[in-house]
Amino acid sequence: MATSGVTHAHAAPQGFIRKYIFSLDHKVIGIQYFFLALAAVFVGMFLSLLMRIHLIWPAAQLPIFGDIKPETYLTLLTMHGTIMVFFVLTTAPQSGFGNYFLPIQIGAPDMAFPTLNMLSFWTTFVAFVVMIAAFFVEGGAPLHGWTGYAPLSALQGAGPGEQLGADLWITSIAIFCAASLMGALNFITTILDLRAKGMTLMRMPLTCWAWFVTAILGLLAFGVLLAAGILLLMDRNLGTSFFVPGGLSITGNLVKHNGGSPLLWQHLFWFFGHPEVYIAILPGMGVASQLLSTFSRKPIFGYKAMVYAIMAIGLLGFVVWGHHMFMSGMSPYSAFAFSIMTMAIGVPSAIKTFNWLGTIYKGRVKFDSPMLYAIGFVSLFVSGGLSGPFLAQPVLDIQLHDTYFVVGHFHLIMGVAAIFGMFAGTCYWFPKMFGRMMNERLGQIHFFITLIGTYAIFMPMHYLGMAGQTRRYSQFTEVAYQTKLIPLQTFMTYAAFVTIGAQAIFVFNLFWSMWKGPKASDNPWNSTTLEWTTATPPPHDNFGGHTPVVNHGPYEYSVPGAPRDFIMQTDPAGVGTGAH
Amino acid sequence: MGLALLLVIWLITFFSTYFFVAKTWWLPAGAAAAAPWIDHQFALTFVLMGIIFVAAQAALGWVVWKYRDQGAATKVDYSHGNTKLELIWTTLTAVLFVGLNLMGSHVWASERFEPAHEGSVKVEATGLQFAWYFRYPGMDNTYGRTKPELIDASAGGDAAVGLDTTDPAAKDDVVSGTMYLPVNREADLTLRAQDVIHSLFIPSMRFKQDAVPGLIIHMHFTPTETGDYEIACAELCGLGHYKMHGMLKVVSQLDFDKWLASKEAEKQ
Numbered sequence: 001m002a003t004s005g006v007t008h009a010h011a012a013p014q015g016f017i018r019k020y021i022f023s024l025d026h027k028v029i030g031i032q033y034f035f036l037a038l039a040a041v042f043v044g045m046f047l048s049l050l051m052r053i054h055l056i057w058p059a060a061q062l063p064i065f066g067d068i069k070p071e072t073y074l075t076l077l078t079m080h081g082t083i084m085v086f087f088v089l090t091t092a093p094q095s096g097f098g099n100y101f102l103p104i105q106i107g108a109p110d111m112a113f114p115t116l117n118m119l120s121f122w123t124t125f126v127a128f129v130v131m132i133a134a135f136f137v138e139g140g141a142p143l144h145g146w147t148g149y150a151p152l153s154a155l156q157g158a159g160p161g162e163q164l165g166a167d168l169w170i171t172s173i174a175i176f177c178a179a180s181l182m183g184a185l186n187f188i189t190t191i192l193d194l195r196a197k198g199m200t201l202m203r204m205p206l207t208c209w210a211w212f213v214t215a216i217l218g219l220l221a222f223g224v225l226l227a228a229g230i231l232l233l234m235d236r237n238l239g240t241s242f243f244v245p246g247g248l249s250i251t252g253n254l255v256k257h258n259g260g261s262p263l264l265w266q267h268l269f270w271f272f273g274h275p276e277v278y279i280a281i282l283p284g285m286g287v288a289s290q291l292l293s294t295f296s297r298k299p300i301f302g303y304k305a306m307v308y309a310i311m312a313i314g315l316l317g318f319v320v321w322g323h324h325m326f327m328s329g330m331s332p333y334s335a336f337a338f339s340i341m342t343m344a345i346g347v348p349s350a351i352k353t354f355n356w357l358g359t360i361y362k363g364r365v366k367f368d369s370p371m372l373y374a375i376g377f378v379s380l381f382v383s384g385g386l387s388g389p390f391l392a393q394p395v396l397d398i399q400l401h402d403t404y405f406v407v408g409h410f411h412l413i414m415g416v417a418a419i420f421g422m423f424a425g426t427c428y429w430f431p432k433m434f435g436r437m438m439n440e441r442l443g444q445i446h447f448f449i450t451l452i453g454t455y456a457i458f459m460p461m462h463y464l465g466m467a468g469q470t471r472r473y474s475q476f477t478e479v480a481y482q483t484k485l486i487p488l489q490t491f492m493t494y495a496a497f498v499t500i501g502a503q504a505i506f507v508f509n510l511f512w513s514m515w516k517g518p519k520a521s522d523n524p525w526n527s528t529t530l531e532w533t534t535a536t537p538p539p540h541d542n543f544g545g546h547t548p549v550v551n552h553g554p555y556e557y558s559v560p561g562a563p564r565d566f567i568m569q570t571d572p573a574g575v576g577t578g579a580h
Numbered sequence: 581m582g583l584a585l586l587l588v589i590w591l592i593t594f595f596s597t598y599f600f601v602a603k604t605w606w607l608p609a610g611a612a613a614a615a616p617w618i619d620h621q622f623a624l625t626f627v628l629m630g631i632i633f634v635a636a637q638a639a640l641g642w643v644v645w646k647y648r649d650q651g652a653a654t655k656v657d658y659s660h661g662n663t664k665l666e667l668i669w670t671t672l673t674a675v676l677f678v679g680l681n682l683m684g685s686h687v688w689a690s691e692r693f694e695p696a697h698e699g700s701v702k703v704e705a706t707g708l709q710f711a712w713y714f715r716y717p718g719m720d721n722t723y724g725r726t727k728p729e730l731i732d733a734s735a736g737g738d739a740a741v742g743l744d745t746t747d748p749a750a751k752d753d754v755v756s757g758t759m760y761l762p763v764n765r766e767a768d769l770t771l772r773a774q775d776v777i778h779s780l781f782i783p784s785m786r787f788k789q790d791a792v793p794g795l796i797i798h799m800h801f802t803p804t805e806t807g808d809y810e811i812a813c814a815e816l817c818g819l820g821h822y823k824m825h826g827m828l829k830v831v832s833q834l835d836f837d838k839w840l841a842s843k844e845a846e847k848q
Contacts, residue, residue, distance in 0.1 A: 069819075070819050070820065070821075070822060071818075071819035074816070074818075074819060074821070143816075143818065143819060144816065145816045149776075149777055149815070149816070151775070151776050151777070151793055152776040152777065152816065152817065152818060155775075155776075158709075158775070158776055158818060159709075159818040159819050160819060244793075245793050245794025245795075246794065247728040247793075247794070248728065248774060248775055248793050248794075249708075249728045249729075249731040249733075249742070249774050249775060250709070250775045250776075251709065251733070251775075252731065252732060252733060252734070254728055254729055255775075260794070261794065262777055262792050262793055262794065262795075263792065263795075296647070296656075297649075297656050298656050298657070298658070298659070299658065299659065299660050299661075300660075300661075301659070301660070301661045301662075302660070302661035302662070302663075302666050303660060303661070304661075305661065305663075305666050327779060327788050327789055327790050327814075328790050328792065329771075329789070329790050329792045329795050329797045332688065332689075332692035332693055333693070335688070335692070336685060336688065336689075339681055339685070340678065340681055343677040343678055343680070343681045344674070344677070344678065346673065346677045347670060347673045347674045347677060350669070350670075350673040351666065351669065351670055351673070353636060354666075354669045355661070355666075357636070357639055357640060357643060358661065358662070358665075360640075360643040360644060360647060361643050361647065361657075362647060362655075362656065362657035362659075363647050363656055363657075364647065364648075364649045364650075364654040364655075364656045365582065365643075365644055365647050365648045365649055366649045367581035367582065367585070367648070367649075372581075372585070375585060375589075375640065375644055378640055379589055379592070379637060379640055382633065382636045382637060382640070383596070383633065383637075386629045386632060386633050387629075389625060389628075389629055389677060389680065389681075390622075390625055390626075390629065392681065393621065393625065393680075393681055393684045393688075394684075394688045394692075395617075395618055395621055395684045395685070395687045395688040395691070396618070396621060396622055396625065396684065398618065398691075398786055398787065398788050399607060399618065399622070399783065399786055399788070401788055401814065402779060402781075402788075402814040402815060403814070444581070448584070448588060451588065451592075452588065452592065455592050455596065459592075459595075459596045460599075462600075463599055463600070463604065463605035463606075464605065466605060466606055466607050467605045467606065467607070467608065468607075468608055468781070468783035468812070470781065470812050470813070470814050472816045472821060472822075473821065473822035474821075474822050475822050475823075476822070478822055478823040478825050479810055479812050479822075479825050480810060481608060481783070481810055482812070485605070488605065557656070557658075558656035558658050559658055560658055565656070
């Protein structure tokens with residue numbers, strides 16, 4: 001148990017560039033990550049809109065893009081997936097909110113390595129620029145999907161976009177991996193070394209636990225993807241054959257590679273790819289836990305079980321990657337093992353759901369907009385999670401693998417649920433970050449349209465998948481049984497129009513409130529954790545020269561005998577009978 | 581607000597469940613020996629997950645409404661949880677999930693652990709951008725040699741799979757763009773890919789398997805009903821992925837023999 005190191009605090013910067021651009025302050029860096037993710041989510045969402053339009057009206061002429069050709073469609077889906085997974089789902093919940101609130105919640109003046117922190121953001125920024133650049137080079141962005149399966153991704157002649165565009169795509173991911181490794185090291189060190197006096201591990205808010213385990217996952221997973229990406233670049237440009245076997249012929253041209261294995265790429269990719277799912281969703285789970293407790297005015301149900309569940313998910317998350325490969329030609333015996341492990345990971349997920357319901361049960365639920373999103377998160381987590389046990393069984397995967405069932409599953413759980421976690425986090429922490437309150441009415445409208453809209457988009461995908469609709473098809477007109485499913489696809493496109501349109505409400509609310517929202521007090525939600533003990537927005541060193549001392553657990557709400565219905569973590573010991 | 585949430589969550593749950601239960605969209609009718617087993621496991625999983633889905637969403641809608649803030653008089657139960665409940669819940673989930681998995685595993689084992697039986701019909705499926713070709717070994721029941729340098733996809737037929745016609749075993753090989761199989765006889769399938777990964781997906785046969793460059797993958801299934809069945813490619817393979825479409829014609833043994841004989845005759 002370390003005390004917060006005053007030596008880590010650095011002088012408040014002077015000048016615009018040091019203050020807002022190349023800032024060492026974790027709060028500024030957190031906001032930089034947040035806005036990077038916001039920019040990325042709009043690029044990603046715009047691409048998905050073009051995809052939805054093309055699926056229903058393949059002949060439609062679009063502004064900027066003109067005709068969408070089948071290969072353009074594949075480019076859109078590749079870039080949509082990659083941008084969303086890396087620059088949104090990995091960037092905002094962990095690097096954005098984590099950067100801003102992890103040090104404050106544990107009572108530290110900054111991250112352990114402020115310079116590394118700045119470097120990690122700007123490296124991520126470079127990765128994003130390189131990724132976007134892929135659109136503008138000759139041949140355009142790659143079409144190999146976000147999973148980049150070799151040999152499609154390894155051979156320049158395998159399709160349009162598989163030339164420079166694919167190199168940029170891999171390079172961007174490699175740079176992103178390096179940035180994430182820096183971030184992960186920083187998070188882990190900060191949590192282990194910079195906790196304030198009294199902030200034992202088991203007094204950390206569940207958000208911190210989630211960021212902690214996510215950072216460990218990132219440290220172990222991104223290193224593998226980085227290596228895989230470099231090998232793939234070498235296969236493409238230096239004539240190595242890590243992922244390309246001999247005897248291939250692409251459009252009549254013999255391929256001069258020999259001895260590689262396409263399955264090796266899949267193993268390396270999914271060894272990263274599955275933990276990545278938890279990198280995206282664990283911070284959302286942390287936020288949901290924090291908010292459900294706060295707005296139910298009740299301690300979290302089973303704090304310890306929640307911590308152990310996060311750890312179990314983190315651990316098991318590393319031994320289930322093979323469930324992406326049941327149909328890949330991998331040994332059917334290992335499929336059996338991966339399947340059992342995958343079912344096992346459902347158990348901690350179920351514990352969390354149970355505990356969230358238990359937290360609300362017999363509470364006093366306040367429906368401020370952060371809470372609405374947190375409740376939406378639970379609903380989406382349940383819906384997205386329960387299609388997991390279908391896909392975890394190899395025998396059912398025979399029918400469901402690579403169909404829309406999978407697309408519906410992961411969009412609900414790691415896409416929409418994680419994004420609801422971000423909405424919740426944004427509304428909850430906005431007052432602390434920007435000193436003003438967001439508009440409640442706009443929040444409510446946005447919440448209901450988005451919740452219903454995303455269900456209307458992604459629930460039908462399960463029906464499509466059962467009926468055998470394969471994913472990554474730019475048109476459904478070539479396969480008769482799939483043509484019959486087009487009406488449902490049309491419905492989903494209309495639902496997407498409404499849902500995407502509704503995001504304007506959120507963006508308006510965000511920017512309008514930044515300048516016009518009512519001024520926020522230091523603790524508008526009557527929360528308990530450390531970020532609410534300090535000024536709004538927090539001073540450069542977070543606590544204005546003093547170091548907080550922690551006397552309570554993170555979720556002491558409605559403690560009998562306490563003067564208020566919440567006991568802040570820094571309140572003097574002995575307040576309320578149930579405090580510990 | 582609590583009531584609005586309850587209604588929205590319950591309505592979403594109702595509509596989601598309705599279209600599953602009404603089977604408005606469902607698995608295509610199975611026409612293979614394993615289909616009833618797979619469908620049974622699917623139905624079992626569906627019922628169990630469906631119950632949990634409805635129960636969890638209903639509970640969520642109910643608790644947020646029931647325990648809404650009704651002013652200062654609202655009593656909160658100050659509790660940090662219940663270890664006993666936690667253990668019961670964990671054990672039940674573990675037993676349910678692992679048990680469900682084990683129940684399905686024998687189907688998987690029978691499909692994938694054992695090779696095809698003696699006397700099954702040999703057929704080789706080759707995936708290339710963007711077509712499937714099916715090869716039958718002919719009278720000698722042995723596939724002839726193929727060579728990558730002989731591959732000429734645009735020529736179709738033998739050349740599409742790079743068949744080396746100088747090999748005696750290749751003389752009677754039949755290559756077809758359509759897959760023919762006799763009904764009620766096991767098909768001993770060999771999967772190959774020439775360029776990138778493809779995936780042979782025949783929904784009615786409850787069959788899917790990637791065809792991976794550099795790997796020779798053996799699979800088997802038994803069609804149980806005659807008819808025409810569509811084949812799709814299920815692994816992203818390039819710009820023509822969506823039109824990599826094929827047909828499986830399941831016919832009587834007699835018709836199958838006739839078809840094969842006529843293809844042999846064409847070759848001579």
